[in-house]
Amino acid sequence: MKNEKLALLEKLVNIDSGSHDKKGVDKIGGILAGLYQSIGFHAEIVEEKEIGNHLILRHPEAENPKIIIIAHMDTVFPEGTAKERPYKTEGNRAYGPGVIDMKASHVMLFYAMKYLTETNNACLRNVELVFNSDEEIGSVHSRALIEKHAKGKNYALIMEPARKDGSVVTERRGSGTYTLTIEGEAAHSGIEPEKGKSAIEELAHKIVKLQQLNDHENGVSVNVGVIEGGTTVNTVSAHAVGHVDVRVSSMEQFRPLEQKMEEVCETPDVEGTRIELTGHLDRPPMVKTEKSKALYELAKEIAEELNIDLKETYTGGGSDASFTASMGVATLDGLGPIGGNAHSDSEYLEIPSLDERLQLFIKLVERLSL
Template structure:
């Protein structure tokens, strides 16, 4: 390798501070130790306290946005040079996890096994949330914290669709030139440049109860009616178009010897384009009862718009690839992922958005969730170059 082709770190001055994977891991584990189930706002706020403290220590301004509806606070950090109306980067992270209390002590204890480090929420996404902080602090150590101004937003309820933070996310995104999302890397370190949109719906069926033995003929079964709709809605799945419909939660009846009066189902929809979202939403909501004596009500809509790839996103990806190469990282992107993120909101606004910039690992939302220690220094190096070099 010639000097010109060597990563930036190999050309650094001998006395220059280096990125330290063990130091990064120590900070990540401090955050993982705080369990943050989404619906426990007080628990999420304990992590918000830590986020607020570390950013305040490096000279950034921190705004604590009070939570509501039982959710935790959101934390908005701005670099010291931040000015309204100037080009900026918005970095999006979330503090909540899907895991219940006790996971870190019982079903997925925090532990290190070779290159693998386990713990609830470590991959999705406390490692990713910590990496830009470490990178910013490292830039200050190097005297290079003078790139484009940056806002770092940590939200408290992403795992349930960001119901209270979406307005804040979109408001801040409209101030930014680029949005970078710290969701975990995919498929061996790849970033995300497109995501499916997510829709959520509920069907409510009301029939007529009757004794299942003595007066069965007088009943109108809500469960039977629901079964027809489940088969129809599941039949909308079209893998060629990237559309999936999943009836994930179903309930009906009060007893085995009663014709069920009530039934309900919850439906998950995933689509690639906004047009597909509009089409499928209309089809799911347009319910016609088979039995004229039964009432069918459908509610819901798109929870997250599709994050569609665009020329502007491609341009951001190419810029990010060139910057990441300075730290020795060959940055590649997945074609598409089915999971949604807060990046869906910002991409739908037309703001160039790059996602999946967190740590590499596996097992999001599982009891073997883990990160790869070997990914931390390269990903931190990537963040250093992005924060210092995006134009």
């Protein structure tokens, strides 16, 4: 007989739930809402028109919970991926789209709440669960919802997966996205190229200058990751666009970096072209505060009691932990099971870690509720 946790995981993984797949995300949300309602939780659906709905879950006796638990329901994979490469297991690993980021976390979290319900644990009064549908595209729609429910909380537990070595995450870089739009003048490249003002040429100059703003040693990175431009090979391009990813380790780094980007874009290198830079910081950095450090130390202490060697790590990737941390809430991320290769065809879960991290999570919630 199949392990019931893995049976639930298979069910979730085999449903496409990309960020823009409202139908698929809402199907995941419906399954999860039903599961939590079956153990006595109240499920509030926060409706969205274009993306999947969000879920707020509480035990009926949770009047003023001090712990917010955040997990996202969306993945990065397009519709049809689950059919092309459905859930499978090989040895101690499970594979499939979203298996570690973060459908295994949802399985782990549900069984943690189920255990606490079955044991009539009073700490259920101390938790509020927020499941959002757009984390993989920056939580643009759900950020305000997360911040609303994080207000007044003492602790934020974020269910992103643990790293490959089992580390939890205590620091993350902040991230921003910018768009560089350049307008030039079209001309035939064979008949009268001198009349053209190449937007692509101007973009090339700006790419080189923006990339020179990188300061990897201090955790600052600027990457022009996608470019667009031109119509035909024999036309001097009248339009070009560059999409820029920015990462910073602290808020003090952000404004000076943005000012440098603005300075780069103030003056065209190709006379006659026009430049517009738009964008903003999507997620602030997750900075390790004294409160967050104490939360990690508590988790590490509990892990030692369970014979788990728990380490912490810093990552450049973003998550919803940034929002709660920037509000001053003690935040710990990467509390899901262990796995790796997220967002790829080889994404995997280390199956034994599902129960191991389940026990760690239960005890952490219990200890925070004393």
